[in-house]
Amino acid sequence: MTILVHLICKSSATFNRLISASVFTKTTLHHLNLLKPNLLKSHFASLARQDAFWSFQKCTLQNLKRTFNPSCPSRTASSKALSTLASFLLGASGGYLLYRNSDWLLPTAQCKSSYRSRLSHEEEVFDKTPNPKFKWSLFFSLLWEDIFYLLGAILAALGAAVVNIQIPLMLGELTNIVTKFTSDALSGSETFLSEIRKPALKLLTLYGLQGLFTFVYISLLAVVGENLAYRLRKMLFHSLLEQDVEFFDKHKIGKLIDRLTTDVQEFKSSFKMTVSQGLKATVQTLGCVISLYLISPKLTLIMVGVLPIVIIGGTTWGAMLRTLSRDAQEEISKSTAIADEALGNIRTVRSFAMESKENQLYEAQVLKSANTNIRLGYGIGMFQGLANVFLNSLVLGSLFGGGWLISTQELKAGDLISFLVAIQMIERSMAQMSLLLGHVVRGLSAGARVFEFMDSKPLIPLQGGKRIPYHALIGDIQFKDVSFHYPTREQNVLRDFSLKIPGGKLVALVGLSGGGKSTIAVLLERFYDVTAGTITIDGVDVRELDPAWLRGQAIGFINQEPVLFATSVMENIRYGKPTATDQEVIEAAKLANAHDFITGFPKGYNTVLGERGVTVSGGQKQRIAIARALIKNPSILILDEATSILP
Numbered sequence: 001m002t003i004l005v006h007l008i009c010k011s012s013a014t015f016n017r018l019i020s021a022s023v024f025t026k027t028t029l030h031h032l033n034l035l036k037p038n039l040l041k042s043h044f045a046s047l048a049r050q051d052a053f054w055s056f057q058k059c060t061l062q063n064l065k066r067t068f069n070p071s072c073p074s075r076t077a078s079s080k081a082l083s084t085l086a087s088f089l090l091g092a093s094g095g096y097l098l099y100r101n102s103d104w105l106l107p108t109a110q111c112k113s114s115y116r117s118r119l120s121h122e123e124e125v126f127d128k129t130p131n132p133k134f135k136w137s138l139f140f141s142l143l144w145e146d147i148f149y150l151l152g153a154i155l156a157a158l159g160a161a162v163v164n165i166q167i168p169l170m171l172g173e174l175t176n177i178v179t180k181f182t183s184d185a186l187s188g189s190e191t192f193l194s195e196i197r198k199p200a201l202k203l204l205t206l207y208g209l210q211g212l213f214t215f216v217y218i219s220l221l222a223v224v225g226e227n228l229a230y231r232l233r234k235m236l237f238h239s240l241l242e243q244d245v246e247f248f249d250k251h252k253i254g255k256l257i258d259r260l261t262t263d264v265q266e267f268k269s270s271f272k273m274t275v276s277q278g279l280k281a282t283v284q285t286l287g288c289v290i291s292l293y294l295i296s297p298k299l300t301l302i303m304v305g306v307l308p309i310v311i312i313g314g315t316t317w318g319a320m321l322r323t324l325s326r327d328a329q330e331e332i333s334k335s336t337a338i339a340d341e342a343l344g345n346i347r348t349v350r351s352f353a354m355e356s357k358e359n360q361l362y363e364a365q366v367l368k369s370a371n372t373n374i375r376l377g378y379g380i381g382m383f384q385g386l387a388n389v390f391l392n393s394l395v396l397g398s399l400f401g402g403g404w405l406i407s408t409q410e411l412k413a414g415d416l417i418s419f420l421v422a423i424q425m426i427e428r429s430m431a432q433m434s435l436l437l438g439h440v441v442r443g444l445s446a447g448a449r450v451f452e453f454m455d456s457k458p459l460i461p462l463q464g465g466k467r468i469p470y471h472a473l474i475g476d477i478q479f480k481d482v483s484f485h486y487p488t489r490e491q492n493v494l495r496d497f498s499l500k501i502p503g504g505k506l507v508a509l510v511g512l513s514g515g516g517k518s519t520i521a522v523l524l525e526r527f528y529d530v531t532a533g534t535i536t537i538d539g540v541d542v543r544e545l546d547p548a549w550l551r552g553q554a555i556g557f558i559n560q561e562p563v564l565f566a567t568s569v570m571e572n573i574r575y576g577k578p579t580a581t582d583q584e585v586i587e588a589a590k591l592a593n594a595h596d597f598i599t600g601f602p603k604g605y606n607t608v609l610g611e612r613g614v615t616v617s618g619g620q621k622q623r624i625a626i627a628r629a630l631i632k633n634p635s636i637l638i639l640d641e642a643t644s645i646l647p
């Protein structure tokens, strides 16, 4: 089988490997000696370790690079070489951060200052979308599957509310009986028992029913809530995985993870609370107001007359709390994103001794979020405080007004008790509603964030289109007048770029950092669509090809920073071909020259790698990644500096 190797190289070591392996221009996968260390030695090997020196060589390759990308910076080769050499010398004196490739030399101070302002700059790149809207139709379509559970829960909550409305009336009835026996005219325990038995049993039944309804609505709502959260997470994750690569250039991973975790949780809790407490509290309030009216219309009208003022005040306050809540959640997301970035890149943080800076950054952000939450707390506190004053005044008012009506024989003592208990029930219900307001506000904004990307469709579909049969695939690649800029940046990376690579050839792209070599690879993989021009494989435009076939079978791509998953070595390699047998995995590992060190691990292929493969060396990681690409047996293999740290 013929294999075409595109080797994208920047460093000397990679270039040397290319030269060493160039004899295998038309080779079979089994002879991909490019990966074997004994053949990697070349007469350039000593130069490979001298990064700065290599940059001199690389500068002479600038012309070659310009043919790839005419828009490349026009620094002269000599000035570049001199600055590189100077950087190297300064690096040796410790003033600069030195890494393998001298193009990465950065004055330490410059690096730290850009780091310090990372947070303010990130706003310019990420999450430019305005506040998302809550998608009601999507929400109802998700709820539809559990409609019977939901209706059951609603009915049970309504049942509990209706029972609760009866309780004050029954208490009043019982009080009237008790007060009857305070007069001398009526006495005797038997008479009392016979009179009180019926209403007492009725009240006991009401308490029992209330307990039963409460159990039913809480249980059913738990089912609805969990199913809803499950569907939300499933759909959102599915949709996120489908998004274009440019989507991930625009959105911070930490914030996306937040949507899957915190926001779904928040939305679920608010939803459950709104249905249970909200519904119950509303029905109880309305029911009790009706009961109050039946007990004493005069007293009720006085009490209810002040309600419009409270409603207008509450709505205005609610709008303010809503804004504050959105801000608070935004701040929390930002702090999560910082923690995620710092902990996810702990080795980089450690190697730059940036722990204190990360601490400062996180601390500042957490403080900001705490302050916003405190302001929100003040708002909620003030709201609840005022609501309490109002509600307690209602009790005082009814005692005053009720007492007055008793004195004029318009009301009985038991009716006043019913009135007071009903007033207290209204008070409790309204307090619940005021608490609920905050939850609804938070829930709606959390829901809006969850729904935002759930139904957004990627521009580049994951699958669908032409497939070139394996035996017919030659691997002729052509870039014709291609222009391209990344969606997050207006600046052109390629302009009228043309390149022809006949099938079966081993080709190296050599150029400066940022020249566009990796971009050529990602365009071939169709991570992005070109802005102008065409890219074809065997004469077929990549936009017509099935992306799943293109990435999954036709092309093997090992990028600059291969990432391994926190699972066994075996499963990491099998990731390239999920149907591969253990033997196929071992064969691929042998081809990548990884078999020996893997079998050297105490648990061999079953060794579990740390998160992102941190428990193996950089070179081992690269070899495992190469094995993962080789197991696909791809017709086109792209090595984007994939062997840069191999010996």
Ligand SMILES: Nc1ncnc2c1ncn2[C@@H]1O[C@H](COP(=O)(O)OP(=O)(O)OP(=O)(O)O)[C@@H](O)[C@H]1O
Pocket: 010, 249, 486, 487, 488, 489, 493, 511, 512, 513, 514, 515, 516, 517, 518, 519, 520, 560
């Ligand atoms: N996802 C991205 N979003 C915006 N700009 C990008 C993105 N990836 C790369 N670029 C920019 O595109 C240009 C080309 O980058 P590319 O990675 O193709 O260079 P390269 O030649 O592979 O560099 P290197 O040798 O350093 O790997 C650079 O200016 C880079 O900053």
